[in-house]
Amino acid sequence: MKRLIRTLTRCATAAAALATFAALLPAAQAADLKVGLSVSLSGPNSSIGVPYAKGMQAALAYKGEVNGRKIQLVVLDDGSDPTAAGRNARKLVDEEKVDVLMGTSGVPSAIAMAQVGREAKTPLIGLTPLLLDPAENPWVMTVAQPTQLMIDAVVERMKRNGVKSVGYIGFSDAWGDLVYNALMKAAPAAGITVLGNERYARADASVTGQVLKLLALKPEAVMTGGAGTPGALPFLALQERGFKGGVYGQHGLINPDFVRVVGSAGQGALMPTGPIIVAEQLPADHPSKKIGLDFRAAFQKANNAPTTDAFSAYSFDGWLVFADAASRAMAKAEPGTPEFRVALRDAIFSTKEVVGVHGVYSFKPGNLYGVDERARVIVKLDNGQWKLAP
């Protein structure tokens, strides 16, 4: 807790310092590239927001300039509140005149920022999955993986393991629905029957009833749709009931606290994630291996601590996508102008094969997401460690 507070203070101080710096030298630094980040440094989302901010610091240290022009980073705290995120975006655009917006932890907050980006004609590089109509939001794209891409990987793995029927248990909220719908879309094509659709609330103490009902249908494997520590509940209940089939998870569970709580019940569980989680174990020819290790080193240097999460890596990828697009856009217009922002958006949407730590990015207009199959790996929980399961 103390460390978190210290980090928050440091981030806030850094943000304040940067803001003052930017305010003091508007004329001299006008030609610099400016990145505006709004992120949840406080509030319930801060456990995700703080890593985002740290990842951005690592990115700034890793690549601080494009074509000889320095990049300035302005960080604002949205307190996990979508309204504040929208206000921050407005402030970044109107007062700081940023060239690109980035953010944030939490889908509603990111959508609030996207609306400002659209009105102010400033590109937004989202760092979380976004649920928006791309046709109506031509200024928005995200570096996160779409849920379907991740669940497809799980279903492929089930098929390879010879699973014919799978039972589903997940949260009784939007996340549980999202995973279930993706599973229902992918499973029939792979010849897998989905049995049952059991739900539980994040705050529930026990899922024995749901698990008993699921096991009565005799599935060969179980797919779970939870996230974080509450996501461990089905694993524990299945172990208690002596379930011997495979248990599959998804990327919402990749979290050190989940590993701590699930204990031996998570042994051998398979789930998809971005390659950064197992950067060291990737084969040498994996596109994200080298940049992943570079990111680890940059993060260690910038924050004086190792990375343990997947979130800071999204910030890093967002930065890489921006830097690549900016270098091309600079040929067309001068940074800080509306023309540059248009050129930057067009450049981002013509991104080709930019290698990031979470995958390889190629954006095109009409699509929010820019990653393909290279943005996911299947990992296996083995004695409390994530092991690449090729």
Next chain:
Amino acid sequence: MSWDIALILGIDGLANGAVYLLAGLGLVLIFSVTRVVFVPFGDVAAFAALTLAAFETGRTPPTIGLVLTLAAIAVLVEVVALVRRHEAARIPKAIALWGLLPAVPCLLAWLAARSGMPAAVQIVASVLLVVPIAPLLARIVFQPIADASVLVLLIVSLALHFLLSGLGLLFFGPEGSRTQPLASGVLTLGDGFTVSAQVILMVGSAVVLSGLFFLVFERTVAGKALRATAVNRVGARLVGIRPARTAILAYGCASLLAGLIGVLIAPVTTMYYDSGFIIGLKAFVAAIIGGLVSYPITAVGAIAVGLVESFASFWSGALKDVIVFSLLIPVLMLRSFLSVHSEEEDDEVDQ
């Protein structure tokens, strides 16, 4: 549904019911003596569980700081009250009672946080550490407004819950914890049907503690004083019982129960900073079934809530809590038909 599934659900429900029983007893005890629906009861249980989890991960639990801060505030409140009543001679005793006594479990917890301490010491330290929380809160918050209406007391109690769960988030973070099992092993009851030792421990503790409760109320002076205050506060005062003192005793007992609940359930459920609220709410359903006065009916209600919850999660996982809380509607209707209405606020006097 086959018989073995029903049996497993039944045992699961019984284990949950045992926890609600203990929590229900605590709620009824506090309500009958002080007319406070003690919403933060579950938070105290969560604090005990998370304190134990902090011990196990080798951290000094921040709960120590909370208890010491509360003790300091309570001493301040008490000293100011004594000075205003010109009873300065009693200040040393007040400091010993409100300041030094709560510091004892803090010291024990601080020692238990050293590495190499056996699990038993840590469990005892976790339970004892939360015991002063409810009495101290009662001294600071509830004693000055002891004669307010039930509604005001309920609102204050609710505010206190939000304060405590906020502090829980600050202290223990948003992610949950589980602790090592208190009892390992399973009991096989023929035909592959097993009951885990932890469940036996939970049900056993509920039975033993309710037995102890019964004995204390029937056989000891303090228990009789509690009962007397619950039955009639004015009458109790007339025979020399001080409601303020019995109230603190009731809060202490309830806090102890909450601590026991915390360490009993921490190994079987993932505890979060706000898990206590749902436990307290379900115990409240049980207590309402008992009309917030009857211990035996509360016990039956608690077992019923546990069983309904367990079977509801089988039939419809998503609607489980809806089903449990819907139990309140028929119970409240039945109670309002059967009870004789009286003006409840009439017989209250200054303490």
